[in-house]
Amino acid sequence: MTADGPTPADAAAPSGAAPSAGRRPGRVANGFGRYLCKHVAGAAVSLLLVLFSSFFIFRLIAGDPIDQLTKERPVSPEERAALRAELGLDRPMWEQFWDYIIGTLTMDLGDSFQYRRPIFDLIVERLPATILLSGTGMVLAVLLGFWIGTRTGWRQGSRYDRGHVAAGLLLYSAPTFWLGMIVILVFARYLGIFPVNGMRSPSTPPQFWPQALDIAHHLVLPVLTYTAVVYAGYLMIMRSSILDEIGSDYLTTARAKGLRDDQVRDRHAVPNALLPTVTLVFLAIGGIVNGSIVTEAVFSWPGLGSLFVQAVFYPDRPVLQALFVLFSASTILAVLAAEILYWFIDPRIRKS
Amino acid sequence: MTASTPTPAPAASAARRRLARARRRQSLARSWAAYRAQRTGMIGLVLLGAIVVLAIAAPVLVDESALSVTQATGGRMEPPSAAFPLGTDEVGRSVLALTLWGSRISLLIGLTATVVAVVIGTAVGVTSGHVGGWYGWVALRVSDWFMVLPSLVVAIALLAVLGRSMATTIIVIALVSWSGTTRLVRAQTLTVQSRPYLERARALGAGHWHQMTKHILPNVLPLVLASATLLVPSAILMESSLAWLGLGDPNVVSWGSILNRASDNGAVSAHAWWYLLPPGLAILLVVLAFMMCGRALEAVFNPRLRGESA
Numbered sequence: 001m002t003a004d005g006p007t008p009a010d011a012a013a014p015s016g017a018a019p020s021a022g023r024r025p026g027r028v029a030n031g032f033g034r035y036l037c038k039h040v041a042g043a044a045v046s047l048l049l050v051l052f053s054s055f056f057i058f059r060l061i062a063g064d065p066i067d068q069l070t071k072e073r074p075v076s077p078e079e080r081a082a083l084r085a086e087l088g089l090d091r092p093m094w095e096q097f098w099d100y101i102i103g104t105l106t107m108d109l110g111d112s113f114q115y116r117r118p119i120f121d122l123i124v125e126r127l128p129a130t131i132l133l134s135g136t137g138m139v140l141a142v143l144l145g146f147w148i149g150t151r152t153g154w155r156q157g158s159r160y161d162r163g164h165v166a167a168g169l170l171l172y173s174a175p176t177f178w179l180g181m182i183v184i185l186v187f188a189r190y191l192g193i194f195p196v197n198g199m200r201s202p203s204t205p206p207q208f209w210p211q212a213l214d215i216a217h218h219l220v221l222p223v224l225t226y227t228a229v230v231y232a233g234y235l236m237i238m239r240s241s242i243l244d245e246i247g248s249d250y251l252t253t254a255r256a257k258g259l260r261d262d263q264v265r266d267r268h269a270v271p272n273a274l275l276p277t278v279t280l281v282f283l284a285i286g287g288i289v290n291g292s293i294v295t296e297a298v299f300s301w302p303g304l305g306s307l308f309v310q311a312v313f314y315p316d317r318p319v320l321q322a323l324f325v326l327f328s329a330s331t332i333l334a335v336l337a338a339e340i341l342y343w344f345i346d347p348r349i350r351k352s
Numbered sequence: 353m354t355a356s357t358p359t360p361a362p363a364a365s366a367a368r369r370r371l372a373r374a375r376r377r378q379s380l381a382r383s384w385a386a387y388r389a390q391r392t393g394m395i396g397l398v399l400l401g402a403i404v405v406l407a408i409a410a411p412v413l414v415d416e417s418a419l420s421v422t423q424a425t426g427g428r429m430e431p432p433s434a435a436f437p438l439g440t441d442e443v444g445r446s447v448l449a450l451t452l453w454g455s456r457i458s459l460l461i462g463l464t465a466t467v468v469a470v471v472i473g474t475a476v477g478v479t480s481g482h483v484g485g486w487y488g489w490v491a492l493r494v495s496d497w498f499m500v501l502p503s504l505v506v507a508i509a510l511l512a513v514l515g516r517s518m519a520t521t522i523i524v525i526a527l528v529s530w531s532g533t534t535r536l537v538r539a540q541t542l543t544v545q546s547r548p549y550l551e552r553a554r555a556l557g558a559g560h561w562h563q564m565t566k567h568i569l570p571n572v573l574p575l576v577l578a579s580a581t582l583l584v585p586s587a588i589l590m591e592s593s594l595a596w597l598g599l600g601d602p603n604v605v606s607w608g609s610i611l612n613r614a615s616d617n618g619a620v621s622a623h624a625w626w627y628l629l630p631p632g633l634a635i636l637l638v639v640l641a642f643m644m645c646g647r648a649l650e651a652v653f654n655p656r657l658r659g660e661s662a
Contacts, residue, residue: 046497057513173639175589177596178611178632185620185628196621289502294593308505309597312512320509327505335500 031350035343043336050328051104055097058321104325114316122307122319123326129199130303134292136219137226142281144227145234150273152235153242154265165239168232176291180225180298187221194221197300222299226291233287237280241273248272275346282338286331383574386652393648399641403634407455418449419605429617429624439626441610442617450610451630457606458635461521462588468526469587470580473533478572480534481541482564492538495531503528504593511599518601521594525587536579537572544571574653581646585639592635607631 075083084090103109109119148168152161171179188196195201195218204214245251246269254268255261289305296305304323311319343349387393406413417423426440433439438448473495480491507524514520544550550567558566594600595608596615610631614620619627 042493045493046500049497050501054509057509169643170636170640173585173636173643175592175596175608175611175632175635177593178628178635181611181615181620181628182632185623185625189620189623283500286500286502290504293504293508294597297597308508312508313598315512320512324505324509328501331500331502 032343035349036340039336039339043332046332047329050325050332051101054321054324054328055100057324058317059093059096059100104322109322110318112311112316112319114311114314114319119319119322123304123322126302126304126307129301130292130296130305132215133219133222133226133295133301133303134288137223137230137291137295138288140223140227141231142234145231146238146274146277148231149235149238150242150265150270153239153246153273154269156243156246164235168235171228172232174229176225176229176294177298179229180222180295183221183225184298194218197298199302222295222301225298226295230287230291233284234277234281237277238273241277242269244276245269245273278345279338279342282334282341285334289327289331383652387648390648390651392644393651396641396644396648399637400645403455403638403641404459406452407459410452410456414446414449414452416453418446419453421445429619429622429627431624432626438630439624441613441627442619447610447627447630450605451607451634454605454607454610454631455634455638457518457601457604458588458591458608459638461518461525461591461606462584462638465522465525465529465587465591466580466584468522469530469583470533470576472526473530474537474569474572474576476530477534477537478541478564478568481538481545482560482568491534495534495538498528498531499535501528503590507590507594508597508599511594516599516601518604521591521600524594525590528590529583529587533576533579533583536575540572540575541568544568578646578649578653581642581649585642585646588635588639588642607635 081090089096107120109123111117112119112122115122148164152164155161184196187194199218200211200214201218204210248269251264251268254264259267292303293305293308295301296303297309300306304326307319308323308327310316311323421443424440424444426436426444426446428440428442428444430436430440430444436446436448438446438451441447441450476491476495480488480495506528510524510527511520514524545568550563553563553567591600591606592608592611595606596612598612598616600606600609600612602609608631611628614624614627614631
């Protein structure tokens, strides 16, 4: 191999001479730099659009928040003016917009109308509950979906395949909130083996282990509901990905080497089939947010989703606005993460 | 071929139209045969037909007065009986009547929202793929943006500020679901675009409008039909989630709003399974029927999936 000249990026031959070894990482980093810049810039534009649209939705389309704040009692014009000044609503729109952008970027999100507390504190307080519920649910759904999806795709058309696809579609068709209500009815009301809702019981001793067990006990039904609805999506993704690989020559080669069927599947087909699913899993993060909002609402789980729903009905506009930005931003960042990850796991992308 | 193509006389053009129609009928018959060969697709179609007939016939089967809160004849959450085959709700209305009438609103919102979303998505997809350039880039970015955003969050936020009515529900659902169609249509437009017959049309002086409506659109529509059929279930699920959260039109009865009343009035703690099961199962069946039809259509129209029948 010569030290100079373009070497194909996917030729993973051991680099010979020292100068070549020194130059190659630089070149790859260059390509990566451009790739990274492009996607980070795209995500930044998306985030800006979220900020704009949230201001547009909540300050321009929605009417005067003073009416909502003071809905129950009569207010004098002076009180009104004072309240407007306190909330900064008497200043020109562009100034409000500027304050809002700066406030959001510095995590100063204002106070909640409902709780009369900084929204940032509310979010920090409720974030762990949401991460616990949707994180556990998502990991379970991905593992279950991929496990079954691999096997259904591998034995396409078998009774196993048809049964699992039918079961998955059936659960996928069930509305999340309804499944949650039925699960509560059966397991909490009739059988009484799990708590109806919430995250902890007030009677639990404050030590770590009793608390952890209590939370785990409360977690079972929401996670069950959430996983049941979501896993079918992953099953279908993995199944079709396996089907794309199934006729490949390298699988015939692997079989010709004398590998057992499940070895061919797990060592050769699955790694290749996993590749295209990575982005789909990250893209599905929007669905995860959707699912967690509904699941939290059914089970009164004290997370961000139920905070969002409460804020709609109060109406607590600063909270709505902050959570709208937070939910949207997290999906945009998750997709960005998927794109960056893809660079490392799929060498083909580096050529284009 | 020489340049002596005869100018289309009326008779010749009529003959050509007849030929085109015959060809269309032929390909339709082929697609139908391919569809009919799929058992799940046919089951879905029959199921869907039955549900639609019930929804249309609802006024004949049960009088609208059964929905009135003041004229309710039953007791509070009575279990199923001869008079009320599926029991009653918290004010004594028949759950069967509610579910039957609810199908009209749920289907109406789901279908209308899908039509709006698909029309927007197809228009943006074809134009952005065909025109390309600056406009195409912006259209692609915007549809990507909508695709990434969590749809329920956007829908809840918009309904919270726009107010609750059937029209806003439809607009909001359409707004969060058009982007998938755009992506699909754009990709298909780009492949059609590079085919020789489009070059021929351009060489013969076809304008953009002619190219888009006569050459690209007919090639894109089958895939649009399949994806629209798969969009209806998600629109219906979205509507039911919004209505269950309490963001539906307060003046109409849909499956989601029945379940909203059920949970607000403690149907779960009252063990009123007859109040919870019918509307939920109805949503499940409709969604399942549309998915079965949509997957079968996809298998017919998407050559990549051909040979795979579930």
